[in-house]
Amino acid sequence: MNVLISENLYDNEYISQYATGMKELEEHVKQFPPEWAEPITEISAAQIRDTAHAMAEAKPAVAIHPGRHVTWYGDDTQRARAMAILTALLGAYGRKGGMFLPTKVKQGRIPLPSFPESERGRADGAGSKYPLATEESQGLTQGLVQATLTANPYPIKGWVVYGQSVLESIPQRQNTLKAIEQLEFMAVVDVLPVEQVNYADIVLPEATYLERYDPPHIVTTAKRPYVAVRQPAIEPLYESKPGWWIAKQMASRLGLSDYFPWKDPDDHLSRLIQPLGINLAELKSLGAVAFDGHPYIDDRTEADGPVFPTQSGKIELFSSVLKDLKFDPLPQFTAVEPPPQGYLRLIYGRAPMHSFSRSENNSWLNDLMPENQVWVHTQIAAKFGVQDGQRIILENQDGAKSLPIAVRATEAIRSDCAYMVHGFGAQGQGLTKAYKKGASDTQLITRVAIDPIMGATGMRVNFVRVLSADGERS
Amino acid sequence: MPRFAMVIDQERCVGCQSCTVACKSEWDVPNGFARTRVRQTGVVGSFPKLTTSFYVSQCNHCDRPTCVPACPTGATYQDKTGIVRVNRDLCIGCGACVAACPYGARYVNAKIGKVDKCDFCASRLENGLQPACVATCPAHAKVFGNLEDSSSEAFQLVYRQGAHRVETTQVAIGPNVYYAGKPEHTELLMAGFAPQLPRTIAPGKIWSSLLNKFVFLAVGATFLGQAVAFFRQLSVGEKQFED
């Protein structure tokens, strides 16, 4: 941004038409020349300049991809904002080659009775403690765990867990376990016997995605919006039931069937897609239907609503919303704490054949990748005296230990980091293929950095060391 | 006659192994084995300037296959389109062809006691479908086609864009799976997965393993039938090959 602005290479016209706060931004980025960024990023100032020039040359056809998992260090809103501002400077929102604007599709409405007002509000802090975390979104899992632990803002007595393995996916397992202990009741709806079913009072086995209908997938944030429908290929096996059936049954047994005013998935689906001009049979046979999109500013119509859905209707480079909430209105840099001597930063990610902690027990996928490895740089492996393929145990800064995991000594990682694929080291005995295979990153994430703006959980703030090499070869 | 070939674009492959799973499901391949595999090569360069690649392997349907002459019963043969196939009625599961393949493309399927390997999804081709792996690949990294058809994408990749075979000076049997990509991809692939000189199993061993099977299975009648089919296949197979 410093280069684009100081050399006047940004999209002037676009910014003056669609953005506010350019003067403040210009002033703000003066303190961040490439020479300042060089030691932090380990990218030479010259290369940073070259990159800025290449982007300016190609603008607006530049996509600054924000990445898939973005909660790292607790300052993630500001990092995301910095990327968004850079995108704006390149004039890339709603322009060809840049970022698509979403196109709404007219969904059918199924009117529901109004929900009773809650005097106490949400417990997880979304919309209150973290005012910018939207209430409509899925909420803040760590906020819910905290609220349960501390009985603040009010005691929480029961959980119904659905669609998530809370012990495998929420960091600070120790807190989640304690919170579960404090509950009077926990029901788990799950497809697999993951660890959390051991703690449940009731387990409701859900049918897999190949045996059930799910709500239609209506995607507006694509070049062309589309509706896709998931439908059962076979009847549910054993006692398992589709999620929609479980929800509807629970409601009706609690006397709340008014909140599910549809007969079955066909009825539900056809009412939702009714205004789209397609019928259910057509959608079912095609699987997915796409509609005309208006991804670029130039083809927007009135019906698409405002191009930029902010208060001012413009891109707010300088955010008055953040300022009013006493946050930095322009992104500030916060330094990342380096690993202590002898430790590596624990990072984690995914392998293409596995999804989260859901697929490790699948026979075919397990066959492709039965366990994960810990990647460390070749030089670091040599320094620690561990061989490629050797099994080690990792210990984090708080003394949490991993299951044994094989070392992958590789050039393909920074020398201050250790990487592993997430989802392994399962603790549910019912997962006959995945049980205790590989190591769990979640078990080593005992520390988190909460982003004060959005309340999200940064998880790249844990450090590990090689505790013991037992000499066993994988 | 078409001449079928597969081209793997190493620049496109992301190593997701969807192809492996599609193949497993299509052909009921037991765990621990595969008709098509994906393995990561090593890495060249030093952090952060690195290149790696994936080696997508399967039967190459070689022009001069070493597996065919290794087969003692004629179960392994090459059809008119160049597809190297296994006639399960004739296969005795002795594994001579497994040892003879420089690419490790074959395995003995213990469930059925027969050798199995990629046949370019011949039965799907007959129904006008693409091989299962090609139909599944999300990256369009596998291109299947006819090298006699100059308008096919496979032809273009092989004869216009320099997709190449994985061969060495010792092992040059004309594989029909080609690889497209940058020179460093080729280098990585050859460093990790160059074809190995075929091994042969002494005929005595094959026959003794065979004998064991016959003793245990006691399939005298079937044996006669198989023997007839075997000799027929041998002659037909050869004729097909000459065509």
Ligand code: SF4
């Ligand atoms: S790859 Fe192996 S099995 Fe396939 S034709 Fe060539 S030699 Fe035979």
Ligand code: SF4
């Ligand atoms: S499906 Fe395609 S991209 Fe995935 S591993 Fe196979 S060839 Fe590569």
